[in-house]
Amino acid sequence: MKTIFNTVHTALHNLSRYAAVVLTATSLTACVMESGECPAVSTDKGFGVSLEIAGGLPAASTRAEEEGSLAESYIDINDLYVFSFDFVEGETVASDNAVLKDIIWSPDQSDRLEESVITSNGTDVIITTFLDSEKYSEKDLDFCIVTVANASKWTGGTTLYSDLKTGETKLSDLQKTLNYTNVISSGSSWAPDNETGSGIPLFGIRKVNLSKYDTQIYNAANPYPLGTVWLLRSLAKIEISTDADSGLEIEQVWIESWKWNTGLQLIPSPLSRMENYDTTGETAQVTTAPNFDAHEFNPRPAESELIFIKDEETGSHVVYLPEYDLSGNPQIIKMKIKGFTGTFPLSVSPYTDGMPGEGTEPYWKCILRNHLYRFEITGIEEDASLSINWTVCPMVEYTADIPDFQ
Numbered sequence: 001m002k003t004i005f006n007t008v009h010t011a012l013h014n015l016s017r018y019a020a021v022v023l024t025a026t027s028l029t030a031c032v033m034e035s036g037e038c039p040a041v042s043t044d045k046g047f048g049v050s051l052e053i054a055g056g057l058p059a060a061s062t063r064a065e066e067e068g069s070l071a072e073s074y075i076d077i078n079d080l081y082v083f084s085f086d087f088v089e090g091e092t093v094a095s096d097n098a099v100l101k102d103i104i105w106s107p108d109q110s111d112r113l114e115e116s117v118i119t120s121n122g123t124d125v126i127i128t129t130f131l132d133s134e135k136y137s138e139k140d141l142d143f144c145i146v147t148v149a150n151a152s153k154w155t156g157g158t159t160l161y162s163d164l165k166t167g168e169t170k171l172s173d174l175q176k177t178l179n180y181t182n183v184i185s186s187g188s189s190w191a192p193d194n195e196t197g198s199g200i201p202l203f204g205i206r207k208v209n210l211s212k213y214d215t216q217i218y219n220a221a222n223p224y225p226l227g228t229v230w231l232l233r234s235l236a237k238i239e240i241s242t243d244a245d246s247g248l249e250i251e252q253v254w255i256e257s258w259k260w261n262t263g264l265q266l267i268p269s270p271l272s273r274m275e276n277y278d279t280t281g282e283t284a285q286v287t288t289a290p291n292f293d294a295h296e297f298n299p300r301p302a303e304s305e306l307i308f309i310k311d312e313e314t315g316s317h318v319v320y321l322p323e324y325d326l327s328g329n330p331q332i333i334k335m336k337i338k339g340f341t342g343t344f345p346l347s348v349s350p351y352t353d354g355m356p357g358e359g360t361e362p363y364w365k366c367i368l369r370n371h372l373y374r375f376e377i378t379g380i381e382e383d384a385s386l387s388i389n390w391t392v393c394p395m396v397e398y399t400a401d402i403p404d405f406q
Contacts, residue, residue, distance in 0.1 A: 046133040047210055050223035053082070053125040053147050055202060056397025057230045057285060057370070072233065073123040073398035074194035075149045075202065078107050080118075081161060082127060082229075083146045085171055093207060093281035094144040094271070096172035100164060101143060104129055111161075115220070122194060123398050128223045131210075139210040144281060146171065147229045150199035151266055154180055171267075178203075178266035181300060189307050190320060200320065201266050202231035207281030230283045232274070233370040233395060234266050236323065240308065240335065240346070241316040243378040243389070250377070251336040253308035253317040259332035260306050261299040264322035265290060268369070285394045289366035290323050324367040330356070337380070344386055348373060354385040363392050370395050 055073035082105035085098040115130035218224040275284040308317035333346040349356035379387040
């Protein structure tokens with residue numbers, strides 16, 4: 001009998017959005033920042049704007065989704081970069097050839113727009129800034145906001161953005177810069193931890209324009225809201241547990257050597273991997289497998305195992321990993337169960353009556369970023385096959401117990 005683990009909650013409430021009111025009553029000269037000095041207030045003509053950056057994607061009512069944890073949605077403002085890119089003439093959304101317009105925010109004060117201010121509660125960020133009218137003169141002309149967070153630490157402290165040049169650097173250049181060949185060392189495991197500033201690398205993009213900017217209403221003290229840049233997690237999550245009534249206890253779980261990738265593409269390639277991107281120009285769930293050959297990137301399979309980390313609070317065993325092609329062999333996991341000799345294989349596949357099947361959805365062909373793969377062991381049959389409940393779903397933003405902005 002087919003059993004499907006279907007405990008994923010779908011009724012998520014949306015975060016309150018603060019972008020239009022954060023600085024309504026105070027000018028930038030009275031700002032409070034988490035780090036750095038208050039910005040200068042420009043007296044030149046231009047556009048006072050604000051935007052919100054959310055550490056996850058919004059919930060959708062049309063499918064089952066899993067809310068990401070606080071740690072999985074964490075944005076390190078000391079490793080946050082916000083750019084604007086110009087579209088190529090004739091294109092309606094940003095392509096690989098979009099050209100860098102401004103570095104709106106960088107942890108380095110000398111690199112960012114001097115009027116930029118940041119406020120954060122850990123999973124959501126508000127940025128207010130002032131856009132030069134010489135660069136943004138045509139109010140109805142589309143451009144895009146590109147955001148990258150938590151990326152630098154994954155390269156061992158290497159400077160990622162030192163070669164970026166406004167008016168020259170293309171979005172494809174940024175994509176290449178953020179192709180990592182060895183983000184998770186062979187034989188080790190990693191989990192996000194907001195308390196130590198260790199977050200999942202995140203990417204977001206949003207198509208915007210200033211067509212509704214009214215100079216009688218909006219200014220530096222009352223910035224025009226450009227909306228929310230939703231961030232897409234670059235890693236997938238696999239979670240394995242036992243049913244409380246099964247009497248089973250997992251001793252250890254691991255992904256076999258040569259069956260997972262040590263590298264990743266932080267920015268999806270092509271961008272059209274994201275749902276409806278060609279229409280909206282915005283971040284969304286990925287719905288197709290990656291093209292690992294694009295942008296001079298070819299991930300290297302790991303030479304050793306990847307050990308799952310046990311969550312002592314829930315008892316589940318968890319691993320975070322980059323996207324990986326499952327089309328050749330989805331049986332990538334092995335585990336030891338207390339009281340039984342030998343090991344048990346587990347496929348990243350839909351199970352029916354204890355047997356793995358061949359799923360047709362993209363997330364069965366490839367381990368997809370920002371997806372949760374959850375397997376629950378409910379029993380062991382006489383032939384040593386596993387009885388398994390399973391679910392696969394996209395992950396969305398963290399919405400519980402978020403403090404107000406200060």
